Amino acid sequence: MSFLIDSSIMVTSQVLFFGFGWLFFMRQLFKDYEVRQYVVQVIFSVTFAFSCTMFELIIFEILGVLNSSSRYFHWKLNLCVILLILVFMVPFYIGYFVVSNIRLLHRQKLLFACLLWLTFMYFFWKLGDPFPILSPKHGILSIEQLISRVGVIGVTLMALLSGFGAVNCPYTYMSYFLRNVTDADILALERRLLQTMDMIVSKKKRIAVAHRTMFQRGEVHNKPTGFWGMIKSVTTSVAGSENLSLIQQEVDALEELSRQLFLETADLHATKERIEYSKTFQGKYFNFLGYFFSIYCVWKIFMATINIVFDRVGKTDPVTRGIEITVNYLGIQFDVKFWSQHISFILVGIIIVTSIRGLLITLTKFFYAISSSKSSNVIVLLLAQIMGMYFVSSVLLIRMSMPLEYRTIITEVLGELQFNFYHRWFDVIFLVSALSSILFLYLAHKQAPEKHMAL
Numbered sequence: 001m002s003f004l005i006d007s008s009i010m011v012t013s014q015v016l017f018f019g020f021g022w023l024f025f026m027r028q029l030f031k032d033y034e035v036r037q038y039v040v041q042v043i044f045s046v047t048f049a050f051s052c053t054m055f056e057l058i059i060f061e062i063l064g065v066l067n068s069s070s071r072y073f074h075w076k077l078n079l080c081v082i083l084l085i086l087v088f089m090v091p092f093y094i095g096y097f098v099v100s101n102i103r104l105l106h107r108q109k110l111l112f113a114c115l116l117w118l119t120f121m122y123f124f125w126k127l128g129d130p131f132p133i134l135s136p137k138h139g140i141l142s143i144e145q146l147i148s149r150v151g152v153i154g155v156t157l158m159a160l161l162s163g164f165g166a167v168n169c170p171y172t173y174m175s176y177f178l179r180n181v182t183d184a185d186i187l188a189l190e191r192r193l194l195q196t197m198d199m200i201v202s203k204k205k206r207i208a209v210a211h212r213t214m215f216q217r218g219e220v221h222n223k224p225t226g227f228w229g230m231i232k233s234v235t236t237s238v239a240g241s242e243n244l245s246l247i248q249q250e251v252d253a254l255e256e257l258s259r260q261l262f263l264e265t266a267d268l269h270a271t272k273e274r275i276e277y278s279k280t281f282q283g284k285y286f287n288f289l290g291y292f293f294s295i296y297c298v299w300k301i302f303m304a305t306i307n308i309v310f311d312r313v314g315k316t317d318p319v320t321r322g323i324e325i326t327v328n329y330l331g332i333q334f335d336v337k338f339w340s341q342h343i344s345f346i347l348v349g350i351i352i353v354t355s356i357r358g359l360l361i362t363l364t365k366f367f368y369a370i371s372s373s374k375s376s377n378v379i380v381l382l383l384a385q386i387m388g389m390y391f392v393s394s395v396l397l398i399r400m401s402m403p404l405e406y407r408t409i410i411t412e413v414l415g416e417l418q419f420n421f422y423h424r425w426f427d428v429i430f431l432v433s434a435l436s437s438i439l440f441l442y443l444a445h446k447q448a449p450e451k452h453m454a455l
Contacts, residue, residue: 006070013056014049021048025380037097040377043090047384050082051391058398061406068409075413079392083146086388087124092117094381101375124149131421144415147392151422154393157386159426163433166297171441173290175278181271189268193261200254203247210244301434304427311424396422 022045057075060066066074095116099109128149171177277283306312396419399410411419 002067003070003073006066007074009066010053010074014053017049017052017056018045020052021045024048037377039093040097040380043085043093044380044384047082047085047090047388050078050085051388053078054082054391054395058395058410061409072409072413075409079147079413080143082388082392083143083150086150086385086392087121087146088117090381090385090388091120091124094378094385095120097377097381101378127152131425144417147414148417150389150392151396151417152425154389154391155396155422155426156429157390158393158397159429160433162426163430163435164437166293166300166430167434167437167441170290170294170297173286173293175275175283175287176290178275178278179271181268181275183272186265186268186272189261189265193258193265196254196258196261200251200258203251203254207244207247207251297434301431304431304434307424307427308431393422397426 022041025041025044053074057071057078060071092113096109096113098116099105099112105112128145131148131152278287395410396414396417399407399414399419
């Protein structure tokens with residue numbers, strides 16, 4: 001009876017997660033597109049529901065909600081379903097919709113979709129060869145084979161996003177990195193843009209007048225034919241005729257310049273608004289957060305370097321370790337185990353909420369940047385694939401943030417994976433991503449004033 005009650009709780013929560021994923025799909029991702037393939041919407045919502053359910057089970061593990069046998073069953077069921085979606089269903093439908101967009105392959109699109117899926121499976125399986133991610137005793141058809149490979153891809157994505165976010169967040173929030181923009185700068189650039197637009201209009205008028213003159217003289221429809229007609233058209237020129245090709249090249253160059261000027265003007269307006277915003281209370285608050293995240297970024301890069309150099313992976317979760325150090329330093333009586341459980345629950349909850357929120361915001365921006373009416377279905381399925389792998393990998397890494405007694409069931413469900421490898425791999429990719437982001441943002445910040453001066 002208790003198993004049925006526990007199952008009803010899990011099913012209800014999954015229905016709620018599915019509904020939220022459905023609404024996010026309709027209100028955010030596809031609000032500007034007509035939904036033609038409901039299977040895409042269902043796959044995205046199901047992936048979101050089962051991804052969130054894994055985080056829900058982590059919280060239930062800490063709080064002791066549901067029976068341990070029920071939690072284990074739903075852990076296994078949830079993991080099997082999410083792996084089925086990520087490894088078999090989503091890649092197949094991505095290949096199917098890619099082939100559907102190619103007219104030559106319409107008649108055999110199911111066959112070509114299967115070929116693309118088999119190609120994906122080959123490279124997906126070969127991905128695990130270079131990495132020490134499995135215990136030697138696992139069979140080729142074990143669930144650990146799939147989790148380990150999904151974990152490598154997901155941890156790589158997490159580390160790339162985390163490294164860029166750790167650098168970009170203080171760069172975005174801190175007013176120190178803002179350019180000094182005045183109203184005179186904006187007015188000068190807008191005046192330059194208007195002059196360029198006037199020049200474009202003037203040259204296009206000259207082209208239109210030349211075309212009209214040629215039409216009136218019969219040079220458009222009554223072109224000379226034959227060999228001697230061609231010689232005559234080349235050697236003779238109409239008095240006062242414009243060199244249209246040269247003028248058109250000038251127009252193209254001016255239109256490109258106008259686009260650059262428009263983008264630079266919009267950037268200056270945005271920077272001016274950020275300067276005004278930084279003077280408000282909320283702006284000062286975010287500026288403070290920027291300094292805080294700068295310290296965090298430096299500390300994270302330092303710790304990642306230490307972990308890589310000394311091949312170090314923590315055995316104790318950060319909360320318990322921090323409380324133990326504080327208690328030993330202050331020499332006070334403190335129930336470390338009791339409070340570490342509660343603080344770990346709060347910490348894991350914050351990590352889960354911020355991970356889901358941050359990933360959804362990133363997916364929305366990415367979708368708007370590259371989607372079109374033809375590619376939207378493929379892009380959504382790719383986002384569902386990234387989302388599922390991201391959340392599976394989050395479980396692998398969150399495991400280290402939990403006290404030891406709560407890691408047991410997660411370790412049993414995920415199998416005997418080389419968990420230390422994933423943490424080292426995360427540190428390596430995070431370090432590369434953070435240093436690359438620092439270099440990229442430094443060059444972009446340095447070139448911005450030079451670009452403004454050039455324009």
